[in-house]
Amino acid sequence: xxxxxxxxxxxxxxxxxxxxxxxxxxxxxxxxxxxxxxxxxxxxxxxxxxxxxxxxxxxxxxxxxxxxxxxxxxxxxxxxxxxxxxxxxxxxxxxxxxxxxxxxxxxxxxxxxxxxxxxxxxxxxxxxxxxxxxxxxxxxxxxxxxxxxxxxxxxxxxxxxxxxxxxxxxxxxxxxxxxxxxxxxxxxxxxxxxxxxxxxxxxxxxxxxxxxxxxxxxxxxxxxxxxxxxxxxxxxxxxxxxxxxxxxxxxxxxxxxxxxxxxxxxxxxxxxxxxxxxxxxxxxxxxxxxxxxxxxxxxx
Amino acid sequence: xxxxxxxxxxxxxxxxxxxxxxxxxxxxxxxxxxxxxxxxxxxxxxxxxxxxxxxxxxxxxxxxxxxxxxxxxxxxxxxxxxxxxxxxxxxxxxxxxxxxxxxxxxxxxxxxxxxxxxxxxxxxxxxxxxxxxxxxxxxxxxxxxxxxxxxxxxxxxxxxxxxxxxxxxxxxxxxxxxxxxxxxxxxxxxxxxxxxxxxxxxxxxxxxxxxxxxxxxxxxxxxxxxxxxxxxxxxxxxxxxxxxxxxxxxxxxxxxxxxxxxxxxxxxxxxxxxxxxxxxxxxxxxxxxxxxxxxxxxxxxxxxxxxxxxxxxxxxxxxxxxxxxxxxxxxxxxxxxxxxxxxxxxxxxxxxxxxxxxxxxxxxxxxxxxxxxxxxxxxxxxxxxxxxxxxxxxxxxxxxxxxxxxxxxxxxxxxxxxxxxxxxxxxxxxxxxxxxxxxxxxxxxxxxxxxxxxxxxxxxxxxxxxxxxxxxxxxxxxxxxxxxxxxxxxxxxxxxxxxxxxxxxxxxxxxxxxxxxxxxxxxxxxxxxxxxxxxxxxxxxxxxxxxxxxxxxxxxxxxxxxxxxxxxxxxxxxxxxxxxxxxxxxxxxxxxxxxxxxxxxxxxxxxxxxxxxxxxxxxxxxxxxxxxxxxxxxx
Ligand SMILES: Cc1cc2nc3c(=O)[nH]c(=O)nc-3n(C[C@H](O)[C@H](O)[C@H](O)COP(=O)(O)OP(=O)(O)OC[C@H]3O[C@@H](n4cnc5c(N)ncnc54)[C@H](O)[C@@H]3O)c2cc1C
Numbered sequence: 009x010x011x012x013x014x015x016x017x018x019x020x021x022x023x024x025x026x027x028x029x030x031x032x033x034x035x036x037x038x039x040x041x042x043x044x045x046x047x048x049x050x051x052x053x054x055x056x057x058x059x060x061x062x063x064x065x066x067x068x069x070x071x072x073x074x075x076x077x078x079x080x081x082x083x084x085x086x087x088x089x090x091x092x093x094x095x096x097x098x099x100x101x102x103x104x105x106x107x108x109x110x111x112x113x114x115x116x117x118x119x120x121x122x123x124x125x126x127x128x129x130x131x132x133x134x135x136x137x138x139x140x141x142x143x144x145x146x147x148x149x150x151x152x153x154x155x156x157x158x159x160x161x162x163x164x165x166x167x168x169x170x171x172x173x174x175x176x177x178x179x180x181x182x183x184x185x186x187x188x189x190x191x192x193x194x195x196x197x198x199x200x201x202x203x204x205x206x207x208x209x210x211x212x213x214x215x216x217x218x219x220x221x222x223x224x225x226x227x228x229x230x231x232x233x234x235x236x237x238x239x240x241x242x243x244x245x246x247x248x249x250x251x252x253x254x255x256x257x258x259x260x261x262x263x264x265x266x267x268x269x270x271x272x273x274x275x276x277x278x279x280x281x282x283x284x285x286x287x288x289x290x291x292x293x294x295x296x297x298x299x300x301x302x303x304x305x306x307x308x
Numbered sequence: 309x310x311x312x313x314x315x316x317x318x319x320x321x322x323x324x325x326x327x328x329x330x331x332x333x334x335x336x337x338x339x340x341x342x343x344x345x346x347x348x349x350x351x352x353x354x355x356x357x358x359x360x361x362x363x364x365x366x367x368x369x370x371x372x373x374x375x376x377x378x379x380x381x382x383x384x385x386x387x388x389x390x391x392x393x394x395x396x397x398x399x400x401x402x403x404x405x406x407x408x409x410x411x412x413x414x415x416x417x418x419x420x421x422x423x424x425x426x427x428x429x430x431x432x433x434x435x436x437x438x439x440x441x442x443x444x445x446x447x448x449x450x451x452x453x454x455x456x457x458x459x460x461x462x463x464x465x466x467x468x469x470x471x472x473x474x475x476x477x478x479x480x481x482x483x484x485x486x487x488x489x490x491x492x493x494x495x496x497x498x499x500x501x502x503x504x505x506x507x508x509x510x511x512x513x514x515x516x517x518x519x520x521x522x523x524x525x526x527x528x529x530x531x532x533x534x535x536x537x538x539x540x541x542x543x544x545x546x547x548x549x550x551x552x553x554x555x556x557x558x559x560x561x562x563x564x565x566x567x568x569x570x571x572x573x574x575x576x577x578x579x580x581x582x583x584x585x586x587x588x589x590x591x592x593x594x595x596x597x598x599x600x601x602x603x604x605x606x607x608x609x610x611x612x613x614x615x616x617x618x619x620x621x622x623x624x625x626x627x628x629x630x631x632x633x634x635x636x637x638x639x640x641x642x643x644x645x646x647x648x649x650x651x652x653x654x655x656x657x658x659x660x661x662x663x664x665x666x667x668x669x670x671x672x673x674x675x676x677x678x679x680x681x682x683x684x685x686x687x688x689x690x691x692x693x694x695x696x697x698x699x700x701x702x703x704x705x706x707x708x709x710x711x712x713x714x715x716x717x718x719x720x721x722x723x724x725x726x727x728x729x730x731x732x733x734x735x736x737x738x739x740x741x742x743x744x745x746x747x748x749x750x751x752x753x754x755x756x757x758x759x760x761x762x763x764x765x766x767x768x769x770x771x772x773x774x775x776x777x778x779x780x781x782x783x784x785x786x787x788x789x790x791x792x793x794x795x796x797x798x799x800x801x802x803x804x805x806x807x808x809x810x811x812x813x814x815x816x817x818x819x820x821x822x823x824x825x826x827x828x829x830x831x832x833x834x835x836x837x838x839x840x841x842x843x844x845x846x847x848x849x850x851x852x853x854x855x856x857x858x859x860x861x862x863x864x865x866x867x868x869x870x871x872x873x874x875x876x877x878x879x880x881x882x883x884x885x886x887x888x889x890x891x892x893x894x895x896x897x898x899x900x901x902x903x904x905x906x907x908x909x910x911x912x913x914x915x916x917x918x919x920x921x922x923x924x925x926x927x928x929x930x931x932x933x934x935x936x937x938x939x940x941x942x943x
Contacts, residue, residue, distance in 0.1 A: 036782040037731070044783045048775040055775075073372070076776075094776030121503025122519070122778070123348045281790060 033088025033114050039204060042197075042277075043090055043153070046181075046284040046298070049275055050152060051094045053286055053300045054179055057271065058148075061177070061304065064268060076100040079147040082171055084136045085154035089115030089129075093122070096129035100148070104131045105139065136167045145173040155182040156213050165223055169255070175307040181275070181300045185214035188296045217272040217295045218262040224255040224270060224303050225262070253306045264290075270303040346515035349378050350779065351769070352508050353522040354492050354531050356383025358405075358467055359741025359758035360524030361474035362415070366766035368481030369418045372773050373766075380485040382510060387488035391475040393468050397427070402550045402714040404581060404589040405470070406432060406462040406568075406752040409455070411759040415473075423473035424465065430583050431460025433566040436702065439810075440573035440622045445702075460566065462752065464581050464589065487514075495521070495534040497733055505780070506534065506736055520780040521730075521737045522765070524758075527723065529743035535730030537739065541723030541746070544807065546576050547599035548718045548749055549592040552711035553614070555704075557585040562700060569704045570750070571618055572810040573625065577750045578617050580704040587711070588704065590614060591749055598629050599717050601636035607715065608644045611707045615668035616651050618703050624654035665699040668706055720748050722804050724797060728761075728789045729782060736780035738788065740765055747800050748807045757796050764791050 036044045058075035077099035083092040086104030088111060096102040096119075106112050112133040119125045136151075149172050151164075158164045172178050183193055194211055197204045229252075256269045265271070274287035274294020287294035351367065353360045364381045367373045395401065407415075415421040431450070438445035450461050478484055491511045498505045498517060506521040523531025532539065558565055565588065569580040576593030583589055592614070594602070602610055613632070617625060628650055635642045642650075652669040660666045723746045730737030741758030765788045771777075772784035779785075 044781070047783070048772070048777060051775040051777075074774075093778065096776075097773075097778070098776040117501070118503070121505065124350075283786070 033090075033111070034118055040088070040090075042204075042284070043087070045282070046275060047090050047094060049284045049286045050091060050150075050179075050181060050300060051098070053273055053302070054095075054148070054150070054177075055098075056286075057177065057179075057302050061268075074098055076148075080144075080173075082139070082146040082149045084149065084151040084168060084171075085157075086115055086131065087111050089118055089131065091150060091152055092129060092131070093119060093125060095148075095150070096125050099128065102129050103146075104129070105134050105136065106131075107133075107135050109133050136164070136171065140167060140170055146171055146176060147173055148177045148179060150179040152179075152181045153183075155180055155215055156209065158213075161213075161215060162223070165220075166227075169224075169227060169305065172305045174305055176305050178303050178305065179300065180220070180302075181298065183209070183214045183298055184216045184296055185211065186216070186296045193297065217299055217301060220301050220303075221256055221260075221262040221265050221270060221272070225258045225260075227255050228252045253308065255303050255306060268304070270301070273300045273302075275299060346507060346517045349380050349516045349518040351377055351379040351520045351522060352506075352516050352518040353379070353381040353524050354508070354529075355524035355526060355741075355743070356381055356385065356387055356471075356486070356488060357524060357526055357741065358470055358474070358755055359743075359762055360522070361471055361478070362418075362420070362759055363522060363524060363740060363762040363766060364484050364486070365420045365474045365477050365481075366414075366418045366762060367769065368478055368484040369420075370766065370770050372770055374481065374483045376773055377769075377779070378485075379483070380487055380516060382490055382492055382508070382516075383486070383488045384491040385488065387475060387486060390468060390471050391479075393472050395428075395468075398584065398587060399711060400428070400552045400583050400587050400589065400714075401466040401468050402552050402589065402711075402716055403467040404464050404550075404583065405467055405755040406581065407465050407470070407759075408462050408756050409459060411756050412463060414759055414763040415470075418477070420474050420477040423476040425469055425473075428469050428583075429463050429465045431458060431566060432462050432464065432568045432582070433457045433460045434563075435461065435568045435570070437570045438572070440571050440625075457566075464583055467755070487512075490514075492525075492530055495530065504733065504735065518780075519736060519778070520769075520785075523737065523739040523743040524741050524762075526742045527721075527746055529739065531737055532725060532739055532743055535734030535737040535739075537725045537727055537730060537734065537737075539723055539725040541721055544593075544720040544722065544748060545596065546593050546720045546748075546811075547596045548720050549590065549594065549599055549602060550714070550716050550718070551590045551610075552583075552714040553580070553588045553590050553611075553707045554709045554711055555586060555588065555707050558705060565705060567701070567704070569618060573617065573622060574811055575629070576807075576811055578614070579750070579752075580618065581752075582704075592617070593720060593748070593750065596719075598633060601632045603715060603717055604636055605632065605641060606644055607710045607712075609642055609647045610715065611710055612644065612647050612651060612668070614707050616654075619666050619668050620651070620654055621658055624658065628654065663697055665697045665701075665703050721746055722748065722800065724800055728793060729785045731782065735782065738765065738785050745796050745800060747803050750807060751799075751803050753799055753803060757799060760795070761788075761792050764788050 033040055035041075055075055058079075059071045062069075062071040062075060076095060079100045081095045081100035081102045083089075083095065083102060083104040086092045086106050089104055092102050092104035092115065104112075104115055106115070112131050116131045119129055119131070149168050151168055155161055155164065168178055168180075193204070193209050198206045198208060256265045260266050260269070263272075271289070272295050273289065274291055274296070275298040276285050276287045276291075276294060277283075277298075278285060284298075286300070353363055360381055360383070364379065367377070367379050373379070412421060415424070434447065434449045436445065436447045448461075450457050450459065455461060475486075478486065487510065492508055493511045494509045496507045496509065498507050506518055508516040508518060508521065510516070521531055521534075523529045523535070525531055555565075565582040565585050568582060571578050573594075575595050575598065578592040578594075579590070581589040581591070592602075602613065605613070609632075613628065616628060620628070628647075631650060632642060648669055655662070655667050655669050658666075662669070725739060725744050728739045728744050740761040742754065744761065745757060747754050747757070765785075768785065768788040768791075769779050771787070772779045772781075777784040
């Protein structure tokens with residue numbers, strides 16, 4: 009495997025940046041405090057969706073109290089391992105991967121403190137593209153707060169999607185490209201409050217939920233060509249294969265995909281409690297800044 | 309507390325490039341600083357008091373906790389003694405708490421309340437509270453609060469009865485390990501590269517490495533010292549005397565013994581809490597000097613003084629207490645006969661009729677006579693035969709004796725930690741109950757606050773588990789501190805301010821109290837504060853409640869009470885100004901108003917007047933205090 013392939017969607021400048029920060033990962037009061045606080049809402053969303061789908065797939069049978077138990081989970085861009093640890097604790101056989109070596113060191117080191125995690129958690133310093141070389145596919149693939157940092161979002165999404173088993177789930181969280189997100193995440197968080205290191209975010213890389221929906225309305229399509237991936241962050245798609253089922257029906261409105269195919273949920277910050285909450289379904293303007301996205305791979 | 313990082317065994321963090329897996333071996337630790345092996349736990353609770361046991365109970369009753377966490381509780385004392393506690397019926401322990409309906413609902417939800425011996429508990433159906441100086445009085449009944457009289461406003465329960473119930477409940481969850489007769493010797497922090505988890509070293513040689521360490525270890529909390537959580541507070545310069553009081557049953561013409569009485573004396577409140585027809589519990593907060601003199605007295609002298617403390621005008625109580633203090637200091641302790649004589653003379657000087665409810669000297673005589681002559685002296689009234697004095701229910705039944713071995717005293721203090729969650733080198737720790745806060749018992753809230761902590765923490769742990777969280781992390785525990793800290797602080801400040809107002813001897817305040825100015829405000833606040841002990845039965849605690857966002861019903865009421873107290877303090881300052889400069893127009897206006905309404909002028913404190921105007925809580929008009937319906941639980 010070539011190095012070019014390994015780093016094809018990873019921006020080198022960004023890797024360096026996060027390596028520098030990775031020592032702070034587990035400081036719950038530090039720069040990543042917001043991620044620590046966001047994590048429960050993410051897990052809540054994942055569990056809700058899995059429960060709901062279980063209900064759709066097996067009407068009448070009670071959903072297991074823990075819907076993650078025994079599933080194969082992949083956390084792409086696991087960072088210090090926040091989400092990976094949670095998934096593993098909930099019984100998913102979890103693999104966390106990150107392109108930053110120091111993140112993986114931090115994550116494995118942290119997990120080694122916890123006697124509960126050894127059975128179900130594994131980390132690898134690798135990229136999602138490299139995993140495609142292996143036959144293993146996953147019941148759930150997660151990639152949280154990664155999309156806004158990659159160079160070629162279309163290629164990245166395609167890779168994520170390919171790693172999902174048929175009928176499996178893809179969970180993403182990212183930031184919408186709106187005036188609000190510009191104000192909150194870049195102006196306020198980086199420049200005014202200095203909660204996040206300046207340079208962490210680039211507004212032009214933010215992706216709107218409707219763009220994700222449109223992408224999966226035309227997905228899968230013929231294999232994207234890595235070389236042609238534009239660095240502007242645009243989700244350019246090649247013409248769809250005529251014989252494949254798109255993950256999201258092309259006819260559903262991009263801001264309201266079919267409940268059984270995809271969902272967008274806003275993450276709302278409550279400054280009084282200094283905590284993140286999962287916005288109610290369909291809450292107005294909730295996905296204007298931080299949001300979660302779920303899409304299911306068709307069974308066939 | 310020692311803070312020793314254990315010998316570091318570096319974890320190899322082999323980062324395999326590209327594909328090879330990074331191994332995560334369960335690096336089981338083979339040595340601790342002391343060289344012995346340790347056991348891995350998820351939750352270690354230090355302290356088997358009511359708070360610690362209730363937490364163990366709540367965690368044990370949760371399926372997700374049982375399936376995922378190893379929970380252990382460490383207690384220095386012998387829990388089997390509590391588990392096998394089998395007192396004679398009618399012989400009540402001296403440590404009694406009034407459990408609010410909210411606390412009961414929590415215990416019911418957990419499944420522990422069924423193990424409480426209900427026969428030994430008693431509902432408070434009515435409360436009578438009055439000011440020791442002005443005699444302004446309020447009274448309220450459970451029905452007024454929308455509560456049935458069976459439920460009452462709160463249920464008096466011996467701490468042992470509760471603890472035994474929790475232990476029996478815990479018997480059904482063998483997954484929760486109880487380690488008793490074992491003290492926590494030291495707590496040290498594991499090596500940084502092992503995450504710095506707490507290592508709890510027990511005096512039996514065991515060491516527990518734990519994900520979360522809960523301090524339910526009371527006022528001198530070792531967990532709090534380990535976590536280096538600062539606390540602030542002060543000693544009240546007050547001792548609380550507790551005792552189990554024996555008295556005759558109320559007569560046929562009177563209501564049953566289900567009324568709690570509390571009189572606010574300048575030295576501190578004295579409370580009578582009904583346990584059964586013939587037994588009640590005493591909590592008498594007073595100055596340490598007087599407390600030790602009272603404790604050194606003959607039990608029948610103490611009984612006589614208890615009766616007098618509820619009845620005699622404050623000025624005479626002061627006189628009596630001085631006599632007791634002098635006797636104690638000079639080594640010439642007052643005899644039962646002498647105290648009876650004294651009380652008799654004080655009653656005479658206030659023209660208290662021997663047959664009125666304000667008189668207790670005859671009862672003292674009866675106690676003194678130890679039964680031989682009792683019938684002859686005042687048999688009729690004593691047996692409660694016939695028609696009782698008209699105002700009999702203004703006061704608790706006359707105490708005839710104290711249950712031997714139940715007289716004890718505790719220092720009272722205000723204490724609140726700066727936070728409930730340990731951070732930095734003290735991370736993975738959390739405090740509940742008296743380890744986090746101690747309050748004056750005047751509102752009977754100490755344990756209730758602790759149980760509310762426990763309820764919240766258990767829910768918080770459960771939630772974190774369901775979200776795959778690390779229950780020892782700050783993120784997982786934060787909702788607990790967020791929900792409890794401010795609420796506890798509000799209640800605690802309200803109680804503290806009440807205490808201060810009532811024990812104030814500063815001239816203007818006393819003057820104001822003597823003329824009943826403040827009492828208008830204060831009693832409303834007291835009323836609100838005490839009504840909060842009721843909680844609300846309607847809002848049943850729902851263990852499987854969806855979001856956990858449900859407010860404990862008394863929270864809103866406490867907020868109202870706190871507001872009331874704030875306004876009292878504000879009013880208090882006004883009164884001080886007025887007291888100093890009565891010549892001012894406003895002052896004169898108020899002065900005249902007071903005179904017109906029949907209050908005595910400041911020069912002659914109306915120590916003997918009973919202020920009927922304030923009876924039945926008619927004082928709810930005062931500025932900013934709590935209107936009666938705002939004390940109703942909100943939905
Ligand atoms: C006079 C009086 C009257 C009161 N009346 C009321 C009332 O009416 N209503 C109400 O709600 N509250 C009342 N309270 C308050 C109530 O009693 C306390 O709030 C309650 O007992 C606190 O319980 P806890 O479990 O937090 O602490 P504690 O009961 O203090 O328990 C702490 C436990 O930790 C153990 N421990 C400590 N250190 C170690 C160690 N190193 N190793 C092992 N074990 C250890 C101790 O042995 C003890 O069992 C009253 C208090 C007083 C003083």
